[in-house]
Amino acid sequence: MSDQVLLTTTVGSFGKPDYLQKARNANARGKLGEAELTELERRATEEWVRRQERLDLDILVDGEMYRGDMVAYFAERLEGFRIGGLVRSYGNRYYHKPIIAAPVRRPKPMTVEWFRFTQSLTDRPVKGMLTGPYTLLDWSYNEAYRTRRDAALALAEVVRQEAEDLQAAGARYIQIDEPAIHARPEEIEIAIEAMGVVTQNLTAKTISHICYGDFAAIYPKVLELPVDQLDLAMANYGYRWLELFDRDRFTKELAIGIVDVHSHETESVATAAEGIRRGLRYVSKERLLPHPDCGLKTRTVEESEEKCRVVVEATKVVRRELARQATPA
Ligand SMILES: [Zn+2]
DSSP states (O other): OTTOSSOOOOOSBOOOOHHHHHHHHHHHTTOSOHHHHHHHHHHHHHHHHHHHHHHTOSSBOOBTTTOSOTTHHHHTTSEEEEEEEEEEOSTTOEEEEEEEEEEEEOOSOSSHHHHHHHHHTOSSOBEEEEEOHHHHHHTSEEOSSSSHHHHHHHHHHHHHHHHHHHHHTTOSEEEEEOTTTTSSGGGHHHHHHHHHHHHTTOOSEEEEEEOSSOGGGGTTGGGGSSOSEEEEOOGGGTTGGGGHHHHSOOOSEEEEEEEOSSSSSOOOHHHHHHHHHHHHTTSOTTSEEEEESSOOTTSOHHHHHHHHHHHHHHHHHHHHHHHHHHSOO
16 A cells, blocks of 8 residues: 555544444433443444445544544543533534533543554554544633633643554554634634644644635645644535645645535546546645545435545546556557
């Protein structure tokens, strides 16, 4: 794999199989125990590892079968958080917005067991998957810290501990998602400072996923985020963020979203391949990673799989073109 170009990957979550969705609902109603639920989560994780291998993705994820919400999952495992009342997020989705009620502390690792389990199932690299400190802050209420910066830095400390434990467990890629980073562009310095705490001791490849919102409002400042790779939604925006790179050169590795995750329809392989070619105008083939725009948790298993299939096939089309160009006629 080392000489492969255009490594393919995904953002992190996949659709959950029906049996797991039913089990999660039963567990929430007190009708199914934790041990039984965990067993089904492991089964679904293993199924997703096999699917990713069959699809021939290069860098795998655990699929987040054990997670509901990307902030609540961590808030439920960190000391200092309380789970608050229901608030409306996007569309008609409601969630319990966590409250930072006391100083935050990590009593024990939160994702390391899932990483170990998933990596044990495959020879391909599996990404460690975390929510970044700024997003943990922005999607919670802060009642414990004097300023938002203080809260972000305290959250960064617990995310740093988790990231370092993932690295010690063998993670070669650690993704620290910051989808809220453009929520308040005037606070981007805080997000950058907090990420610096998280990644300061890491030698693993570091990645941050940023999706829906006004990316133009934080570009080029976001290039100061101390990670190796930015993982961006592009297909849903008609690739218009790439035009920003004409003005200010993009300086990191780019994981480029080439299929929209919000539609049931999947782009054709030809359309997705065109997205990769657009990305290659700005980022070299060694530093460009095709993937879907965002996590696939709102899609079914079959839809998730289909979107990944298009990503991989489109990548193979473009790899063949690059190989032909490299071979003298
Ligand atoms: Zn996303």
